[in-house]
Amino acid sequence: MFADVYDVIVVGGGHAGAEAAAAAANMGSRTLLVTMNLQTIGQMSCNPAMGGIAKGQIVREIDALGGYSGIITDKSAIQFKMLNKSKGPAMWSPRAQNDRMRFAEEWRLALERTPNCDFYQEMVQGVLIEGGTVVGVRTSLGIDIKGRSVVLTNGTFLNGLIHIGDKQFGGGRAGERAATGITEQLSDIGFECGRMKTGTPPRVDGRSLDYSKMIVQPGDDRPEKFSYLETPILTEQRDCYMSHTSALVHDLLREGFDRSPMFNGRIKSIGPRYCPSIEDKINRFADKEAHQLFVEPEGWHTVEVYVNGFSTSLPEDVQFRALKSVRGFENVKFFRPGYAIEYDYFPPTQLKHTLETKLVDNLYFAGQINGTTGYEEAASQGLMAGINAHLKLKGEDPFVLKRDEAYIGVLIDDLITKGTEEPYRMFTSRAEYRTLLRQDNADIRLTPKGYRIGLATEERLRRMEVKKEKSKVFVDFFKETSVLPDDINPILESVDSALVKQSDKMFKVFSRPEVTMEHMLQLQPVATFVAENDLDWEVLEQTEVQVKYSGYIAKEKLNADKLNRLENVKIPEGFDYSKLKSLSFEAREKLKTIQPITISQASRISGVSPADISVLLVYLGR
Template sequence: MFPQYDVIVVGAGHAGCEAAAAAANMGSKVMLVTMNMNTIAQMSCNPAMGGVAKGQIVREIDALGGYSGIISDKSMIQFRMLNKSKGPAMWSPRTQNDRMRFAEEWRLALEKTPNVDFWQEMVSGLVIKNNRVVGVKTSMGIEIMGKSVVLTNGTFLNGIIHIGEKRFGGGRTGEKAATGITEQLVELGFEAGRMKTGTPPRVDGRSLNWKVMEEQPGDEIPGKFSFTDTKPLANQRPCHITYTNADVHEILKTGFEKSPMFTGRIKGLGPRYCPSIEDKINRFAERERHQIFVEPEGWDTVEIYVNGFSTSLPEDVQYKAITKIPGFENVKMFRPGYAIEYDYFPPTQLESTLETKLIDNLYFAGQINGTTGYEEAASQGLMAGINAHNKVHEKDPFILGRSEAYIGVLIDDLINKGTDEPYRMFTSRAEFRILLRQDNADVRLTAIGHELGLASQDRLDKVNQKIDETNHLIKQLGKIKVKPEEINGKLSEINSATIKEKTPLINFLRRPELDIQEIVTFHSDAIKITKDLSPEILEQASILVKYETYIEKEKSLADQMGNLDNKKIPDDFNYRGIPALSAEAKEKLSNIKPTNLGQASRISGVNPADISVLMVYMAR
């Protein structure tokens, strides 16, 4: 019935879609198996992409040749660059998206991708021979054979939905859970755990009083995610902000005795940085109110996502409480919020390629690895799809370092440190975040994507042009000099220090109070050389000059870390045979089996003294 596939992808969420697209575009014959063809790339939670650190990940996916940035741009209804008041390492793009169009654009993109086949059914198990995965089994007993398998099961593995005292099986509201895979993997020796996530009620926007809420518009000049020629928005839909209050909190507390979180019916840990509303008022009892973001689900639908009101309390308590929020007095609810508990597999059981250590050619990506968020899942799917293709075609593994991409930080954290609560990416997790900015993702990664066969020659040419134009502009700003009498008046007006001699324009760019748009007006030659340059080139030049010292310092530190990463550790290295290693280090190193000293140094429980001991033994 089916041919043998190079890569079988199980699950068509954000991870599965990126995995299938990547492997297919690299030349693999791909089968994408999903329980429901109508929910491909469903935004199960909030209708948005990006945000702090997550926006950087979407841009990295795009630079490598993935689809998430393009799909986000095609379906966005609002764009905002977050953290603009901070340094460029913190700037993070975010789009509000049309949920239905996002899923539609993903499905159409996959259907237009050669080499992708589809099958709608639940996968209930794996076909394994000689410790290698060779296919999957479906609930109807069909076997689909493949050289590699990527599991991207999301919240569906033995998923249980909780609303108050009610609980029922499901991977998402209205969709059944997936069974069989966890049990088989545990029998094979995998360690499994439970995690929890949640979602807020959806409500009817026609029943809200928008006048009493604070409007949150998009950027005046909207940007976009993709470095391709996707179109920026001409019009945007606003979001709104409102707040909970003491009345809301008191009503919610009446349902605590029926809360699955507080009664212990939910065993898995939820995301620390995205707590439910009942968790917020329990943990932060001193706060009189909490912010609620009122987000439209699309251009034309009236459905509204109540961001900040995630809950699993009984539906009657949810409704009574939400009517006390300003603007929600006459609200009509489409469906209540709920919590969902599901299986995951601690990611220390994976190689850096996301291949499992126990079973050859089996890859895990997304929430199955303990992460939360569309962006984190999509990036893992991309990497798993690339590496599954490379493995079956006998090519070298593809691994991104911590100084190359947030994606590299994410995977390195997962496989070395593991996680017992949903892992979410933050800029603070990256020690080289000045290097890993959203604005230079194309400069960092497009050449790599091109080499993989995912980024086109046209894209590479555009990036090289961007680099050349930026460098030329910086060079010219160093040559153009202004006299004190030409500039001191302007400097005094903006409270910037005056000059006493001819000074290159580039020196003014290093001043924090001056931006490049002002500086190019200081001299007619600067106006001439910049009049045809894009704002992107001006921004790049400004960042590279203003933060030159910091960038060079981070590059130096990254090179030092790279030296440790280049010191390979043999696969059969006997850590337990080294008396000077701490007991914890012996255990962690023996279990994780790092491939190099850099990876070993980042494992929780392995201290610098242990690394020094390892270096001595390896030198022998």
Template sequence: MTRDEYDVIVVGGGHAGNEAAAAAANMGSRVLLVTMNLQTIGQMSCNPAMGGVAKGQIVREIDALGGLSGVIADKTAIQFRMLNRSKGPAMWSPRVQSDRWRFAEEWRLALERIPTLDFFQDMVTGLWMEGDKLVGVITGMGISIRAKSVVLTNGTFLNGLIHIGEKNFGGGRAGERAAKGITEQLVSLGFDSGRMKTGTPPRVDGRSLDFSKFEEQEGDEAPGNFSYLNEHKITEQRSCWIAYTSPEVHETLRSGFDRSPMFNGAIQSKGPRYCPSIEDKIDRFADKDRHQLFVEPENWNSVEYYINGFSTSLPEEVQVEALRKVPGFENVRFFRPGYAIEYDYFPPTQLKHTLETKLVDGLYFAGQINGTTGYEEAASQGLMAGINAHRKVHGEGEVILDRSQAYIGVLIDDLITKGTEEPYRMFTSRAEFRLLLRQDNADLRLTRLGHAWGLASDARLQRVVEKEEGIAMLKKQLNDISIETSDINPLLESLNSAPAKQKNKVDSFISRPEIQLTHLLNLDVVKAVVDVDSLDPEVVEQVEIDYKYSGYIQKEQDNVDKMRRLENIRIPSNFAYKDITSLSMEARTKLSDIRPATVSQASRISGVSPADISVLLVHMGR
């Protein structure tokens, strides 16, 4: 610390805090990152991976806006896979297995390269308030640090309580203490708080495993990248492995249920529905004879493995006994057992869409403090909180991504509008415009925005411009080509596709599900017009998707236009909902609590019916 006052103080050095600090500092703010341990900045607390279904789309969006998660995932990748290739492009989702040590190291180094970003190691125990005005933070050593805005990204540390069987002890993560004081102060300021639960599986010694009994899961033959900059290509990959539980394993686990905090009442809070503990799985899905376990390497060279799918808070001796009954784990040695952790969160309906709190001006929440789960969800919130904190401090307007622009917009709108009572996880099904919000086009959707906000670099923008020009040129060339039946029918026959009866344009053939654009680019009639060898694979992919799904894409765009008409109808912040007796009582209560900014947001609030929206429009003179 060298400054009398910072523009932005970020509390917490996890995925949300890192993106918030980097964004605000790279945009020109003087930023201080305060964390309890500088050695755990960027720590992957749970599985050593980034991305997955819907989560991969979020990382691509962070990258397109100028965030760092995608770049660091590429730098530290030990395996790359594009999930759901057998489905439509809206479902394609990149996933990277990372080297846990190097991931944290690269985050630390990336942050240290930003000259306007300072660091301080201490626990923040409270906000520094002068009356109702936020002026900074107070640390455990009694140091008061001034700031114009504060971003809280406390993860699972707020009054964190770790459970292993009948034992429990304070902690925000294994081997690290819980954060005290902030929850109590926020509640005294009028905030509502709650408790959530998450868990993690055991880490084991790979030298004690018999990999011949597992199924090997290799990376893609032609691995891709998370970052659109494509600066770091993975040339070597490590395999993951798949194992399976059995009825015998399940019976062993059940023998410890009476000592499980999940079942004996020690844990009252809700855990993530879509990432349940192994004991929850065998209880809820008692008809299943087995469950998959993913044996994931933690690093390039370490023997430590993460047992994805075996998250548990059972007594450690039950964990060992049960896992040793899984083929391949007969002689397993633990580095540390799995555990559950309970922590405080603050229902996100108390936030604006900028992630600034409604009660305290200049205070932002991001990550698990808002009730989300997952590195990617946290990082995206941190990015948007950091951007908005910087812009507020410097007198610039707020920026918000809507549901038609990004999964990040869907995530934040869901949190603010609907709230959550269990850890929120992103899925493609949550996005009503998911065919528009693909992982392949995040740069086309968002990089111009990120550049205009002052975060995405000129190099990023130039790359997008070149990509757009390449797409336009290839489409123009293809649209001028008519393919004779004598040229196309041999190809169609080889692909078991019905022969063409007359010559036609490229788009009519590419609309067939069995035909790929690369097939057509190999035809002599196409090569005579298109310089195929110089084409960017990303350009080819975009053009193919545009041709194949043009009708569906246009339908979604029409629906976006309808939604935006309602988004343009703003509701005054002091609108007296409770005076409108023709609104349902539930609508009056929820609209008064959430204070939606637009009619479109009001329509998405659970319990607000279409009839309530009609009443609202009438009273607004529409």
């Protein structure tokens, strides 16, 4: 069945696996995607949404590099919101509600249309290794499939164990079996592994809910999109709704705590701190009388509803009684109860920046196997693993994004440098240079890089260059064009801004925080310039950011450049830290384990002090 040798074998068809297979295949590698169920490629296992705070930036970065997640999101969106618009542009984060079934369908169709991508449905039980290098995979039927590199993206399936109250059973997802064999094999050859937990809320019948008792949560009046290509913009949107728990709901939930696997010791692994279960929330925040619940439709036509904020592993009868006491849920009917799932992961300090393992050559890990949580985090790792698997086989330089270049760079650097003992989720606060890493400029930052490695298309590059040039011309227009007091003062008065007494450059007036692009478009010269130059919303947004934040952006870029000088100070491969007696014991142990490749990376390792870095610099002659 598999006489030929594949370039890249991707194990798992979730968000990480799908992006890995697409990237490797689009760059020219002969790729095989092996998954336990071809009907669940790109499955949204938890909430039917993409993006959010920092996550939306990651999706736009994936798109800018030539990945598929942004395109798939736009094609299956049912609502769009730009979060944090009341804050600065570094915090603006796009988020879309999606049609769950269409999302998975679009992923499947996109991969089927991708040249060089083959498919096979079966469970992989182990990898084939010869002389410290991976050479393929072995399936549950005992079939050996040869491959020059392997990307493992097993999600929550490695020895997955599902918990609902005092019941537990093996599974990687509701209705799907767990994957076995891989953890045991990798542990035997020296990989460190651990256990993590995540959870999901009940799915309910939307026909049984009373939406009139809830608070409507509509999408944006002028919805945007994720992809920089010509994907559809929503002309119609589905509303979401919000309700709240209450003291009664909390009391009903507490009745099941003695049967909760989280409290009775059945679950010993650590769950996501920033997406806690409802029982964890009422236990940790006992002073709060209510918690928000977001009622999210699962698609355009289905009646299934996702109850965001009610993730739980309590017994199903407790879940039902408590949810019936939520306003609007009095007559609720369950599609399925919520559950928790425990699964194996491998601490990511065992990886290189390329996501290749240090122990086995040409073996890559991406997604929840590395201890992350979230579709977006997984997809970005899959993309980078697929890219680097291809580049290594071609004998080309690895593709690594720095912390000032992308949230993807922050994510991977955090994982391999600091590791994680709890499910890692991306936040804007994790990035030192978030003013540089905005969602509006992901294409300007990354599309040239994606094009150079052969992933982003010429169309993407051309669209980015046109946008960049139009924005520059528009900024120059504001710098060169003056505005009269009679024209601008009515606008300034409407936003309680100080009036001008004489003609001034538009750039200076536009720089005021309270003056927006919408205000400037009320001026005839601006409106005429926009119409004559056919400027779209992306150019307008990019221009506004450049006008208002140019000083902050320049300052942050300068700081990043200073710190990046340490990236040029390389540490020799296999460096023997034990001979540097001036290093602290903790630093020696951490440095030996992680094996940083630059002084900059070494400085970010927990337990390595500035004094330790000074010792290293002196020894390296710097």
